[in-house]
Amino acid sequence: MRARNPEVDQAIPAMDPEEAHQQAVRSGLVIQRSDPLNCETSIPALKAGTAMPTAHHYLRNHFRMPTLDSASWRLTVAGLVEHPLTLSLGDLQGMPSQTLDVTLECAGNGRSTLRPPVEGEPWGLGAVSTAEWTGVSLSEVLNRAGVKPTATEVIFRGADGGTVGGHSGITRFERSLTLDEVRDFPPLLAFAMNAETLPVEHGFPLRLVVPRWYGVASVKWLTEIDVTDVTFRGYFQHERYFYEWDDDRRPREPVTVQRVRALITEPKPDQELERGDLSLRGLAWSGAAPIARVEVSAAGGPWEDAHLEGQPTRDSWQWWEMTIRAEHPGAVTFRVRATDAAGRTQPEQPEWNRLGYGANAIQEVTVRVR
Amino acid sequence: MRARNPEVDQAIPAMDPEEAHQQAVRSGLVIQRSDPLNCETSIPALKAGTAMPTAHHYLRNHFRMPTLDSASWRLTVAGLVEHPLTLSLGDLQGMPSQTLDVTLECAGNGRSTLRPPVEGEPWGLGAVSTAEWTGVSLSEVLNRAGVKPTATEVIFRGADGGTVGGHSGITRFERSLTLDEVRDFPPLLAFAMNAETLPVEHGFPLRLVVPRWYGVASVKWLTEIDVTDVTFRGYFQHERYFYEWDDDRRPREPVTVQRVRALITEPKPDQELERGDLSLRGLAWSGAAPIARVEVSAAGGPWEDAHLEGQPTRDSWQWWEMTIRAEHPGAVTFRVRATDAAGRTQPEQPEWNRLGYGANAIQEVTVRVR
Numbered sequence: 001m002r003a004r005n006p007e008v009d010q011a012i013p014a015m016d017p018e019e020a021h022q023q024a025v026r027s028g029l030v031i032q033r034s035d036p037l038n039c040e041t042s043i044p045a046l047k048a049g050t051a052m053p054t055a056h057h058y059l060r061n062h063f064r065m066p067t068l069d070s071a072s073w074r075l076t077v078a079g080l081v082e083h084p085l086t087l088s089l090g091d092l093q094g095m096p097s098q099t100l101d102v103t104l105e106c107a108g109n110g111r112s113t114l115r116p117p118v119e120g121e122p123w124g125l126g127a128v129s130t131a132e133w134t135g136v137s138l139s140e141v142l143n144r145a146g147v148k149p150t151a152t153e154v155i156f157r158g159a160d161g162g163t164v165g166g167h168s169g170i171t172r173f174e175r176s177l178t179l180d181e182v183r184d185f186p187p188l189l190a191f192a193m194n195a196e197t198l199p200v201e202h203g204f205p206l207r208l209v210v211p212r213w214y215g216v217a218s219v220k221w222l223t224e225i226d227v228t229d230v231t232f233r234g235y236f237q238h239e240r241y242f243y244e245w246d247d248d249r250r251p252r253e254p255v256t257v258q259r260v261r262a263l264i265t266e267p268k269p270d271q272e273l274e275r276g277d278l279s280l281r282g283l284a285w286s287g288a289a290p291i292a293r294v295e296v297s298a299a300g301g302p303w304e305d306a307h308l309e310g311q312p313t314r315d316s317w318q319w320w321e322m323t324i325r326a327e328h329p330g331a332v333t334f335r336v337r338a339t340d341a342a343g344r345t346q347p348e349q350p351e352w353n354r355l356g357y358g359a360n361a362i363q364e365v366t367v368r369v370r
Numbered sequence: 371m372r373a374r375n376p377e378v379d380q381a382i383p384a385m386d387p388e389e390a391h392q393q394a395v396r397s398g399l400v401i402q403r404s405d406p407l408n409c410e411t412s413i414p415a416l417k418a419g420t421a422m423p424t425a426h427h428y429l430r431n432h433f434r435m436p437t438l439d440s441a442s443w444r445l446t447v448a449g450l451v452e453h454p455l456t457l458s459l460g461d462l463q464g465m466p467s468q469t470l471d472v473t474l475e476c477a478g479n480g481r482s483t484l485r486p487p488v489e490g491e492p493w494g495l496g497a498v499s500t501a502e503w504t505g506v507s508l509s510e511v512l513n514r515a516g517v518k519p520t521a522t523e524v525i526f527r528g529a530d531g532g533t534v535g536g537h538s539g540i541t542r543f544e545r546s547l548t549l550d551e552v553r554d555f556p557p558l559l560a561f562a563m564n565a566e567t568l569p570v571e572h573g574f575p576l577r578l579v580v581p582r583w584y585g586v587a588s589v590k591w592l593t594e595i596d597v598t599d600v601t602f603r604g605y606f607q608h609e610r611y612f613y614e615w616d617d618d619r620r621p622r623e624p625v626t627v628q629r630v631r632a633l634i635t636e637p638k639p640d641q642e643l644e645r646g647d648l649s650l651r652g653l654a655w656s657g658a659a660p661i662a663r664v665e666v667s668a669a670g671g672p673w674e675d676a677h678l679e680g681q682p683t684r685d686s687w688q689w690w691e692m693t694i695r696a697e698h699p700g701a702v703t704f705r706v707r708a709t710d711a712a713g714r715t716q717p718e719q720p721e722w723n724r725l726g727y728g729a730n731a732i733q734e735v736t737v738r739v740r
Contacts (some may be wrong), residue, residue, distance in 0.1 A: 014434035015570050023571075032491045036431035037571070040479075040496030053421050053502060053564030061406035064384035109410075121402045126410030132423060194423030200385050201393075201407070266680070279681050309679055309691060310636070311649050321679060 050101045050130055050316050054194045057129040059201050060106045060121075062173055062236070063162040066221045070205045075141075075189070079155075079227035082146030089205045092191060095136045100188060100211065101316040103130040103285050107214035107241060107255045110350060110359035118356035125263055125363065128285075130316050131202075133209045135190035138182060141225070150229050153178045156208050157224035164235050175219050176232035177210065185212055185257075189222070211315035212257050212287035214357075216241050244354040257287025259360040260346060262294050262320065262338035272368045278324050280306070285317040286340035293339045294320040299332050312341070326369045333366045420471045420500055420686050424564045427499040429571050430476045430491075432543055432606070433532040436591045440575045445511075445559070449525075449597035452516030459575045462561060465506045470558060470581065471686040473500040473655050477584035477611060477625045480720060480729035488726035495633055495733065498655075500686050501572075503579045505560035508552060511595070520599050523548045526578050527594035534605050545589050546602035547580065555582055555627075559592070581685040582627050582657035584727075586611050614724040627657025629730040630716060632664050632690065632708035642738045648694050650676070655687040656710035663709045664690040669702050682711070696739045703736045 017035040025031065032038040070089050077085040106127035108120050121127075142154070153176050161172040177187070188209040191198055198204045203220030210217035216236065232238075241255040262284040267273060284291045290312035295303035306322040326332055339345040350361035387405040395401070402408040440459050447455040476497035478490050491497075512524070523546050531542040547557070558579040561568055568574040573590030580587035586606065602608075611625040632654040637643060654661045660682035665673035676692040696702055709715040720731035 013437045015437050017434060020435060020571070032493065036433050037429055037435065038431055038491050039429040040476075040493055051423050053423055053566075055565035059407055059409040061408055063406050064387060065390060065407065067383045067385050106410075121408050123402065123410055195425035196423075201390070281680055307677070309689070310651055319679070 050313075051132040051194055052129055054131065054196065054199060054202075057131055057193075057202065058104075058106065058127045060127065060215055061160070061201075063160040065200055066159040067200055068159055068205060068221060073205050073223070075206060075222060075225065077141060077145045077225045077227070079225075080148040080151040080229060081142075081227050082148065083144070085141070085145050087141070089191060092136050092141075092189060092206065095140055097134055097136055098188060099132055099134040100209070101130060101132050101313075102188075102209055102211045103128065103258070103316045104209075104215040104218060105258050105261075105285070107216055107357040108355075108359075110261075110361070111356035113350050113359050113361060114352050114356050116352075118352075118354060120356050127215075128261075128263075128317075131193050132195065133188055133190040133207075134192035134195065135188045135206070135209070138187040138189055138208070138225075141189060142182070142227070145227070147179070147227055151179060151227045152229050153227075153232060154182060155224075155226040155228060155232050155234070156219040156222060157226065158203075158219045159221035159223050164239075166239075167235060171235050173219065173221075173236060174232070174234040175217055175237055176228075176234070177217065181256075185210055187211070187217075214241075214255055214258055214287075216255065240355065241357065242355065243357055245352075246354065255357050258285060259358045260284075260286035260288065260291070260338050260340045260344045261360040262291075262336045262346070262363065264334060264336050264363055264365045267365065267367045269365050270368065272370055273326070275326055275329060275369055278326050278367070278369075279321065280324060280334060280336075281319065281321040282336060283317045284308075284320055284338040286338065286342075286344060288344055289340040289342035290314060291318050291320075291338055292341040295337050295339075296322050296324065297335045297337075298324050298326075303337065306336070329369050331366055332369055333364055335362050335364050337362045420683075421502040421564055422499055424501065424566065424569065424572075427501055427563075427572065428474075428476065428497045430497065430585055431530070433530040435570055436529040437570055438529055438575060438591060443575050443593070445576060445592060445595065447511060447515045447595045447597070449595075450518040450521040450599060451512075451597050452518065453514070455511070455515050457511070459561060462506050462511075462559060462576065465510055467504055467506055468558060469502055469504045470579070471500060471502050471683075472558075472579055472581045473498065473628070473686045474579075474585040474588060475628050475631075475655070477586055477727040478729075480631075480731070481726035483720050483729050483731060484722050484726050486722075488722075488724060490726050497585075498631075498633075498687075501563050502565065503558055503560040503577075504562035504565065505558045505576070505579070508557040508559055508578070508595075511559060512552070512597070515597070517549070517597055521549060521597045522599045523597075523602060524552060525594075525596040525598060525602050525604070526589040526592060527596065528573075528589045529591035529593050534609075536609075537605060541605050543589065543591075543606060544602070544604040545587055545607055546598075546604070547587065551626075555580055557581070557587075584611075584625050584628055584657075586625065610725065611727065612725065613727055615722075616724065625727050628655060629728045630654075630656035630658070630661070630708050630710045630714045631730040632661075632706045632716070632733065634704060634706050634733055634735045637735065637737050639735050640738065642740055643696070645696055645699060645739055648696050648737070648739075649691065650694060650704060650706075651689065651691040652706060653687045654678075654690055654708040656708065656712075656714060658714055659710040659712035660684060661688050661690075661708055662711040665707050665709075666692050666694065667705045667707075668694050668696075673707065676706070699739050701736055701738055703734055705732050705734050707732045 109127035158173040309319040350359040479497035482492040528543040679689040720729035
């Protein structure tokens with residue numbers, strides 16, 4: 001609805017009403033009046049509890065963050081396709097789009113819990129976040145290009161690059177997915193995050209978002225899609241992001257979907273709490289299947305079911321909560337364990353592996369009861 | 371922790387590492403490595419479920435949105451103070467700051483439910499949102515200025531202005547709070563929203579955020595604070611934002627704190643659902659006191675208590691949920707009603723008033739069971 005402009009104080013520089021209006025449209029706001037701009041949020045946007053504010057999303061970079069010029073940027077789709085494509089950001093924004101809440105987690109999340117310690121970023125438990133991503137489904141673009149019958153996988157190339165150990169020259173950040181993986185975990189070519197233009201830190205102008213996989217698959221600053229019939233062996237596909245054990249009889253395995261994990265977000269470690277009913281709350285997620293159960297053990301006692309909030313989700317985390325009665329003063333340790341619908345659960349101790357991935361052991365939080 | 375810079379591809383323009391690092395610090399991220407930047411989110415930031423992504427926050431403007439230059443912008447604190455102040459944005463950012471999750475709601479939210487209809491933005495139920503606001507407490511600034519003993523209230527002036535009915539010339543957006551109100555609802559002078567610089571739409575560079583009050587009190591584009599001993603009678607204080615009835619015996623009352631309200635966010639109106647256990651979920655809030663109870667009535671049946679998620683909150687909304695069994699196909703209407711700890715609850719029908727404020731009647735959502 002457009003209403004008559006009121007007379008405004010021309011001495012005050014103001015945001016261009018048309019630009020402000022377009023921005024609100026892009027954000028999915030319900031516009032009541034364009035000038036001055038008045039918008040309500042949509043009720044579906046109130047499904048908070050899932051997406052976090054953008055500035056709180058974790059960041060994982062292998063190289064410096066490229067600042068790409070969206071006017072000259074292009075996405076090329078080449079290799080084993082009938083119609084190689086060169087797409088501008090406008091081309092992509094003009095295609096049918098989808099919006100998904102997706103939890104991304106760094107494969108190294110929890111690495112600092114491993115003993116003996118391993119190299120790599122010493123992540124605590126915070127290398128995980130959820131955002132609302134908007135873009136075009138990868139399959140939409142692949143269908144337009146026409147994947148040839150002999151193709152088996154798709155390589156995604158980011159604009160970021162630099163030197164890596166054991167290789168001369170510049171290595172670009174590149175990952176691949178097989179066509180089966182593309183079908184089972186439909187990726188998004190995302191140009192918006194939390195209803196705003198993708199920030200540089202999260203891959204402007206385009207990021208591949210692969211739901212339920214560890215974040216490494218979600219290539220930022222995407223510039224090239226290469227369809228191939230050869231198993232890709234790039235550095236970040238083959239020399240990193242593998243589970244490797246110090247046991248010659250156990251073959252290495254690639255890092256793929258997120259392992260099941262529950263986190264305690266309240267109370268905080270070492271928090272002081274009054275005796276009586278204590279409220280525990282947190283998150284749980286798994287790449288393999290929706291969360292089926294979250295259990296809490298207090299002070300070494302039996303595992304008891306926590307309450308799962310809302311409906312089971314596929315691509316994003318879920319809240320759980322529980323009330324526990326603390327009768328006596330002193331330190332109390334809570335442990336939390338998630339199990340997914342595929343029957344996967346968390347180990348008592350993190351499973352050590354040479355590069356420190358998938359460290360999803362049961363979390364402990366100790367509080368002090370007064 | 372600063373680690374050695376890797377060698378990067380100099381052909382790719384990259385975000386300045388120092389700038390990227392500073393931005394992450396401001397966002398409260400836990401920095402694992404500065405170059406390339408690697409940050410985890412903090413566990414407290416995972417308290418999602420409260421703040422929404424910025425782009426989904428509702429917008430209410432009375433005039434065009436001023437685009438102020440933060441370099442020349444100043445906040446003046448004058449009137450009945452010992453030491454008049456002129457503060458730059460840097461001055462404010464250098465003071466002790468706080469971060470609060472605050473639910474803001476437009477006093478006209480739900481206006482479109484009133485019969486007979488009234489003038490004003492015809493808001494549905496979406497003129498409400500929650501964000502995380504960071505800034506300096508108003509009392510910190512007033513203490514530095516030294517409020518004189520004769521002072522009784524504080525006027526807040528925004529940079530936005532224009533013509534309003536019945537007045538010649540330009541009217542600025544101005545509101546006041548008494549010193550008692552300032553003490554009971556400690557306002558924040560916010561320069562950040564969801565851990566990012568305040569967007570123009572939300573009052574850049576500074577917005578007053580008054581917790582638990584209807585949003586009108588949270589003056590955007592704040593430029594002046596004026597301490598006075600006279601009851602302020604500005605247009606938006608005295609001619610608008612009053613409850614007025616068509617009953618001469620009932621005196622008009624100012625719009626102040628948010629009335630108690632519950633919203634159903636899931637399922638959506640007219641949604642088709644399978645027979646069996648239906649999951650209902652939504653939000654509830656009240657300016658007067660924390661939410662004590664949310665009840666749901668299905669198909670005209672008795673009120674039954676919903677489950678309140680997490681702990682009672684003071685300044686922000688709270689999630690509730692409930693599972694209801696639907697045995698028979700057909701339309702089912704759900705009604706939801708919140709009650710706060712002060713005993714306030716929602717009326718069956720919105721209380722009509724001339725300007726259409728505080729329309730907090732019980733919400734109904736009808737779904738179709740298959």
